[in-house]
Amino acid sequence: MFKFALGRLMQAVPVLLVVITVTFFLVHSAPGGPFDADKAVPPEVLKALEAQYNLDQPMWKQYLSYLGDVVQGDLGPSFKYSGRTVNELIGAGLPTTAELAFYAMLVALGVGITAGITASMRPNTMQDYIPMSAAMIGICMPSFLLGPLLVLIFGIHLEWLPVSGWGDIPGDKILPSITLGTAYAAYIARLSRGGMLEVLSQDYIRTARAKGLSEPIVIAKHALRGGLIPVVSFLGPAFAGLLGGSFVVETIFQIPGLGRFYVQAAFNRDYTLILGMTVFFSTLIIIFNLLSDMLAIWLNPKLRQEIRGSN
């Protein structure tokens, strides 16, 4: 398993290299420099600034030195937040976004799997239709619509929960987590229902019932593992989606996390920040995809043994 993980990580290196290269040249070929913003800057000041950020060097030199820095884990200085490095900014936003993503994932997995399994137990009955209709609403109600609606209802109308912030007032983490997690809960509910139905129709489930096992044991021991493999494989992409979703949710709820930084950086044309965060997000997502793949393999004894056998 270790060798497999290592192999996959090695494959990730060229991918990351391509990501860095493409992003770097994309960002640097963008029309308009980072400093020609609101007010005209005197030429000498501009020159000094460009020298400070290596912008007076030829492109390939800038690229190589950036690459060198990235390998050492240094994502360079921010253009707009003067005096702060991209690393510092990421370090400042990461805990908040990580916490938000974690809670959202809890909502998604908890609600999604419960709903999916409940529905799969009695397909085509009310026990199936109600959770699955709810899931359909979750899919058709995007976070940027659900968030404001929740704020409108629970924050403004009922005044039950705070409408913005993160960790300032008790309860202010509830609405953002639900807003971000709902769509994924809906997907996971559909995936786990489908996976469970597939497994429950297998011959070996009939065997388990014929042995006189109780229905809870049949479900928990015989069906769950196979039925949830699609959910496990979805965890990697879901994580990538959560990161993207955090752009919207952090904007709506004014949460000082990475997603909001990224959107602001995009508007500010803070090129080094965009570049650095893209590289950082890509690395993170590749690692999470690897983890979810490995988990899916580990759950399947046949695949697990093949990988063990190859070591």
Added chain:
Amino acid sequence: MNKNTLSQPATSEEDGSSLWNDAWIKLSKNYLALAGLGILILLCVVSLLTPWIAPYSYEQQNLDLGATAPSLQHWLGTDIFGRDMLTRIMYGGRVSLMVGFIATAVALVIGILWGAIAGFYGGRLDAVMMRIVDILYALPFMIFIVLLMVVFGRNILLLFLAIGAVEWLTMARIVRGQVMSLRNQEFVEAAYSLGLSQWTIIRRHIIPNTLGPVIVYTTLTIPSVMLLEAFLSFLGLGIQPPESSWGLLINYGVETMEEYPWLLIFPGIALSLTLFALNFLGDGLRDALDPRTSKD
């Protein structure tokens, strides 16, 4: 081969019922999917006719009027500039649907070609092509689209390309899987053993049998594309004023939702309803075209 020579004989006494017929019969019993189809057709018709049937002009402001709640004159109310919301939602829908259809078409073309080539030729080519898809899958596309929008400005054409470029991956996987399994089917082997040319086999035996999943997935791609567009527009990175889309309208609605909630709710309903319609239709098509459900 001449097309005429393959036409059906006219003298047969009994007509068979093709899988398409069976699927249509099954779909027509699924009321949710039918409702979805109905809503979709209605939306398309309204979008096409918008310039002629919209109750007010798109840009005409009425600052004296300001934001008003729904009334007989303005069914869905007016925004803070006194513009008719129904008109704006109709025009926004045109853009949203157009993005949905065009970007899906982009995804469809790339995905089908990529998947079909990989699946049909198999072997090393397939391994390389699908590895590329795997790698692209692992990338944070939302971030790249934001990046593209920032770098190249908010260009609607680019938006089509960018969204299409993300969505083709799943289509490629589906088509490839389908072609792979078809290639090993005995009826394709039988076609080989009849000496049919590769192109004839693709045209007569492979393509007709991949259509089902492709149609289903296309129906499901359109809503996810529309969602992506709305998402970007909401962030201010998609469609730009004076153009309008549902995502953008929702964005404006959020700013004033405390005072004028209808400015958020009506575009939200329009978007959600469309997504519902497409998803129900897609699910219905999947059930209708799934050979497993046709056996009992």
Added chain:
Amino acid sequence: MAILEVKGLKVYFHTRNGLVKAVDDVSFSVDSGETLAIVGESGSGKSVTCYSLLDLLPKPPAKIEGGTAFFDGEDLLTCSPDRMRHHRCNDIAVIFQDPMTSLNPFLTIGEQLIEPLIYHPDKTLRQSRPKARERAIQLLDEVGIIDPHSRFDCYPHEFSGGMRQRVMIAMALITEPRLLICDEPTTALDVTIQAQILKLIKKLQQTHDVAVIFISHDLGVVAGIADKVLVMCEGTIRETGNTDSVFYRSQDEYTKKLLAAIPSGPKKLESRVKPETLIKVSHLKTHFNDYSKQKIDGKYALIKAVDDVSLNILRGEILGLVGESGSGKSTLGRSILQLVPNTSGIVNFGADQLTGLSPRQLVPWRRRMQMIFQDPYASLNPRMTVYETLSEPLLYHGLANRENVLSRVSELMDEVGLARGSMRKYPHEFSGGQRQRIAIGRAIATKPEFIIADEPVSALDVTIQAQILDLILDLVESHNLTMMFISHDLSVVRYISDRVMIMHHGVIVEEGKTEALWANPQDPYTQNLLRSIPIADPLLERARIENI
């Protein structure tokens, strides 16, 4: 005393397409220590009957509409779920048909074996894990699993099909049931493995003194194992009685038809072999990379599906090619027809060499040699009508034009025994046997000289099988065909072939004129294979089993 007494059982399926009376008024009883065989073709309701006893049917669509099934004085059809669990755990066990899908791939076989003991609904009967493990290992040993201690912790995919079925049997016996339901327990297995499993079931039945309900479509198997036979057709009982009376003194028309349909004895058709070699295969090898395993030293392991095979087929001859699953017989057929790339060797058609020709160069040859496939469900394009399927080869090879294609297709329909009126129907509207007729029609459309039939009747019920075999023989005669007939079923091959080849692990182990080979097999593998064939005659079959 009857351990199980079923009276007037009715099970209906309420499907979208209407009511299906899967089991309609079925009554029978089983005594302890006795074996009752329920025989029938697919759709006869034999499995539904037994599953309804243990409440294993999916409800809906299934619904038990009437009847009683008394086991120990308690009606299984109306008892509470708790009582049903009790019966499943103590009294009645099932061995399912397909050992590949009936074991959970995610759990070790040991875990699956001990489950009924450690989760027993009656807490006083619940056993500890170590004790259950001991019992399971003892049983694994009894069913012939070598090294049961270490195999206990293996997963199902680490066992062969026959071994898995042994595990299934151990699993059924671990609760020491008094009634064992065997649902086609050997249908998915090769004939030599089948012989071993049947012997094992028979032996265990005697040592454990259980009553057995044995569901099967194979009258040969039933002849050897059953005390009583119940013949079912379309949900109803056609005939019931002790084995000898059903086989030798059958009163029922359907039973007689079933018995008559079994291919037995030597070839009926007069041989038309001409002393002219049509197909000559020299040192043919077809190897594949084994992508299912990891590379070793940068290379995949080789599967030698066909390994240095040479053979001749004379014009007008029917050559039977026999082998068990994985023997390479299908690959050999496809290699001869150039449907899979040959690794080395030469294939000649008449005087001309086929190997080395490009796909385009092969086109004229493709018209002259054709293939009939095993699975009539997979071998027809589901989106093409029968007319389209049959006209395609005619038009493509220029054997018909726009004016006469309709009449040519009509003639083909007549030849293979299909109604002309069904020309515009799609494959899914036909039964399995009819579909195979369409596939045969497509194969003979180009008026080929040579046909390879790859298990053309294996997927069909025995009565349909007999009709298709007769159709094939008729066509061979009327079209002067040369044929290679691939099958795992030795009786079928004997019935149809002039000459037989036995294939094992990619090589031909023995060949000879059919009757000569049957009378005097030389190779030990062939001898074992021939010994393993069940005979649909109770006296002969019992004698055969005695002799193994």
